Amino acid sequence: MTSFSISSTMSTENFSTTISGTVESQGVEILKSTLYATCGVFGVVGNILTTIILTKIKAKETRVMDFYMINLAIADLGTLLLAFPITAIRERLPNDWPFGEFVCLYFLPLTDIFHGSSVWFITAAAIERYQKIARPSKVNVKLPIALKRAQIVAVSTWVASFVVFSLPLYFVLRYREVSTDGRFWCGSEWPSLGAGLALSKLYFTFMVFVSYVMPLFVISGTFLANQVIGDEAKANFLKCAEQFAIYQKSFATEKPLFKHEALEAMTLAVITKTTDVLSSQKYASHGLEKLSVPT
Numbered sequence: 001m002t003s004f005s006i007s008s009t010m011s012t013e014n015f016s017t018t019i020s021g022t023v024e025s026q027g028v029e030i031l032k033s034t035l036y037a038t039c040g041v042f043g044v045v046g047n048i049l050t051t052i053i054l055t056k057i058k059a060k061e062t063r064v065m066d067f068y069m070i071n072l073a074i075a076d077l078g079t080l081l082l083a084f085p086i087t088a089i090r091e092r093l094p095n096d097w098p099f100g101e102f103v104c105l106y107f108l109p110l111t112d113i114f115h116g117s118s119v120w121f122i123t124a125a126a127i128e129r130y131q132k133i134a135r136p137s138k139v140n141v142k143l144p145i146a147l148k149r150a151q152i153v154a155v156s157t158w159v160a161s162f163v164v165f166s167l168p169l170y171f172v173l174r175y176r177e178v179s180t181d182g183r184f185w186c187g188s189e190w191p192s193l194g195a196g197l198a199l200s201k202l203y204f205t206f207m208v209f210v211s212y213v214m215p216l217f218v219i220s221g222t223f224l225a226n227q228v229i230g231d232e233a234k235a236n237f238l239k240c241a242e243q244f245a246i247y248q249k250s251f252a253t254e255k256p257l258f259k260h261e262a263l264e265a266m267t268l269a270v271i272t273k274t275t276d277v278l279s280s281q282k283y284a285s286h287g288l289e290k291l292s293v294p295t
Helices: 002-056 060-092 100-134 143-171 199-252 260-280
Strands: 173-177 184-188
Touching: 002 060, 060 100, 060 143, 100 143, 100 173, 100 184, 100 199, 143 173, 143 199
Parallel strands: none
Antiparallel strands: 173 184
């Protein structure tokens, strides 16, 4: 009688634990699905609005940067509408691929192209911004030439993303039946190079370097370089402003500190330097508009 009571109690506890675990897992899945859907909706709407707004802008000096941003929005839309849902479904149904053999072997690898393009369009925009600040005379060419160069960069980015991120997957993706009830598995099978060294480890290490390390290094470098250029521009502007203020005071008191020719030369130099500083800062505000000329 006692053993029957103990076994009944244990069975009841196991049943309660199973039920609570099932309810908890369902709650987690619902929460994850809600977060996925919310991020997806906001991302799609935001990128569509970005594309529409940027295509309406007619300012010539921002067309190249806008071109990169439009391509970035397209890449993000591809990630949100194609790669994101497929990844969520594969995570939810790892051994029950619902889209068939063609999508698994031929369409699935293409979704990785959007991730690579997204990262490198951000990098291209950072490089373009740095060039406009550091070398404005070489970058501010005629608009058709600048757009043609940007188009070449964009096409190269898409092609390189396909070759690096998508093409290798065509050689390792497999599609096969895993049960007698019609369930199919879609995934990658990487060959081993021996001595415990898997080709998949080399590939994913390379992906991390290309997708995160290298872009982060380039973007951080351009940002720090822009900061240095901005600080130097502020210092030069203040120095020129102070010299010009001294000239103004000496001229107002009719006690020139220099000869007439020297004053003309200095005035021309100050105006030229100020114009160069302001033109070089046209595409990146570093707070120069808040600086006033000392008196």
